[in-house]
Amino acid sequence: MTYELYYWDGIQGRGEFVRLALEDAGADYVDVTRVPHRGTGEMLKLMKSTNQAQVPFAPPFLRDGDLTVSHVANILSYLGPKLGLAPEDEALRWFANGLQLTITDFIAEVHDTHHPIATSKYYEEQKEEAKARAFEFVANRMPKFLGYFERVLSQNPDGGGHAVGNTTTYVDLSLFQVIEGLSYAFPKAMRHYEQQYPKLLALHASVKARPNIATYIASPRRLAFNEDGIFRRYPELDIEP
Amino acid sequence: MTYELYYWDGIQGRGEFVRLALEDAGADYVDVTRVPHRGTGEMLKLMKSTNQAQVPFAPPFLRDGDLTVSHVANILSYLGPKLGLAPEDEALRWFANGLQLTITDFIAEVHDTHHPIATSKYYEEQKEEAKARAFEFVANRMPKFLGYFERVLSQNPDGGGHAVGNTTTYVDLSLFQVIEGLSYAFPKAMRHYEQQYPKLLALHASVKARPNIATYIASPRRLAFNEDGIFRRYPELDIEP
Numbered sequence: 001m002t003y004e005l006y007y008w009d010g011i012q013g014r015g016e017f018v019r020l021a022l023e024d025a026g027a028d029y030v031d032v033t034r035v036p037h038r039g040t041g042e043m044l045k046l047m048k049s050t051n052q053a054q055v056p057f058a059p060p061f062l063r064d065g066d067l068t069v070s071h072v073a074n075i076l077s078y079l080g081p082k083l084g085l086a087p088e089d090e091a092l093r094w095f096a097n098g099l100q101l102t103i104t105d106f107i108a109e110v111h112d113t114h115h116p117i118a119t120s121k122y123y124e125e126q127k128e129e130a131k132a133r134a135f136e137f138v139a140n141r142m143p144k145f146l147g148y149f150e151r152v153l154s155q156n157p158d159g160g161g162h163a164v165g166n167t168t169t170y171v172d173l174s175l176f177q178v179i180e181g182l183s184y185a186f187p188k189a190m191r192h193y194e195q196q197y198p199k200l201l202a203l204h205a206s207v208k209a210r211p212n213i214a215t216y217i218a219s220p221r222r223l224a225f226n227e228d229g230i231f232r233r234y235p236e237l238d239i240e241p
Numbered sequence: 242m243t244y245e246l247y248y249w250d251g252i253q254g255r256g257e258f259v260r261l262a263l264e265d266a267g268a269d270y271v272d273v274t275r276v277p278h279r280g281t282g283e284m285l286k287l288m289k290s291t292n293q294a295q296v297p298f299a300p301p302f303l304r305d306g307d308l309t310v311s312h313v314a315n316i317l318s319y320l321g322p323k324l325g326l327a328p329e330d331e332a333l334r335w336f337a338n339g340l341q342l343t344i345t346d347f348i349a350e351v352h353d354t355h356h357p358i359a360t361s362k363y364y365e366e367q368k369e370e371a372k373a374r375a376f377e378f379v380a381n382r383m384p385k386f387l388g389y390f391e392r393v394l395s396q397n398p399d400g401g402g403h404a405v406g407n408t409t410t411y412v413d414l415s416l417f418q419v420i421e422g423l424s425y426a427f428p429k430a431m432r433h434y435e436q437q438y439p440k441l442l443a444l445h446a447s448v449k450a451r452p453n454i455a456t457y458i459a460s461p462r463r464l465a466f467n468e469d470g471i472f473r474r475y476p477e478l479d480i481e482p
Contacts, residue, residue, distance in 0.1 A: 053398045054336045057343045057389050070339035091308050095295045098311035102298045116357050118377035136359035148298050157294045
């Protein structure tokens with residue numbers, strides 16, 4: 001059965017956390033909105049249905065046959081065991097999901113650096129507030145979250161450079177994407193902090209070298225970061241902490 | 242085994258979504274930070290450990306014996322089946338978790354109405370930006386989320402006034418708390434919109450009348466809303482949409 005991923009076309013966005021898992025596992029999937037003759041219209045039709053059960057609030061969502069699963073952490077919790085990207089141990093699965101939800105919170109804060117007041121308005125209409133929020137982000141929030149993930153890697157009793165247990169999980173892939181995105185959007189802050197997070201950077205490098213991830217990144221399926229996504233490079237927000 | 246809930250003392254906050262499930266089910270639990278001789282110090286000690294595995298980033302988290310589960314949606318996904326507050330059907334469980342994560346997103350937006358720039362600063366230092374964000378919230382975000390949940394109730398093929406399936410789940414309890422909180426923080430907007438969401442208001446009333454919930458709300462364990470929590474009543478943010 002082919003997995004169907006629904007997400008906005010043209011950006012990595014939140015969909016990328018799901019794509020990385022599907023790509024790493026070599027899973028059979030389609031990115032529905034990028035398929036000719038299907039496209040964003042098909043996604044919106046599902047979301048706007050006024051009679052279907054179980055409509056999702058927002059993309060990304062995944063369809064597996066008749067089943068619809070929405071929200072990144074929920075999708076990864078569903079796919080993880082099927083793709084061999086979840087821990088075997090039950091307790092570690094709950095921990096992995098908790099970590100993924102912490103990443104979710106972090107990503108929402110990244111988004112709000114360029115949209116602190118209103119998602120319905122352009123960045124240019126909230127630029128001054130964005131500078132203030134971006135300063136708070138690079139000065140306080142980035143080190144708080146990155147410091148936490150570094151501790152998680154350091155305190156993993158199984159060691160081995162993984163966030164959870166002794167195998168690669170979707171959490172590792174998502175942490176790779178977090179570092180990719182922050183390096184794109186906040187290069188000054190990343191240079192400022194990087195020596196403090198050696199285990200996170202080592203994890204980033206090891207995920208990047210995984211064969212299926214390397215193939216994916218070199219493919220046209222991996223879109224470049226851009227200023228419509230979550231991680232945006234605005235020079236005025238690239239603040240030295 | 243007694244469940245141990247860890248959350249900031251003195252507020253309902255995110256912990257309340259977990260408390261409502263534990264209370265409705267009549268579960269054996271303690272609110273650790275409110276127990277004399279345990280308190281917030283015990284929670285912080287767990288969070289700040291530099292050698293333990295599986296440390297949580299933030300409260301709320303739940304301990305069940307040796308297992309630690311963090312994040313509201315993750316905790317409810319764990320507790321739901323044990324407390325008889327999750328759907329039996331597997332597909333509906335994924336849907337319930339997706340709904341709970343949508344509530345999580347909504348709650349984060351409620352928080353940001355009073356802290357749009359920096360969680361590290363006082364509300365009074367970001368009051369002007371808070372007014373702008375609160376206007377966006379009551380004008381656009383509140384109807385978007387509430388309209389979605391109303392659709393979920395309307396389009397539930399099992400009907401019966403539940404968000405998922407034909408039984409009370411933790412999602413119903415959480416939607417009750419959303420309406421409680423919005424009515425406290427944004428009474429003008431709630432009065433403005435309430436006729437548009439009859440099914441949500443009926444759900445709120447039916448949850449409130451559940452015996453264990455009614456007992457809980459009348460007990461000293463249910464703290465009042467206040468201006469240290471997520472739902473805060475600031476007259477200047479109580480904007481007419």
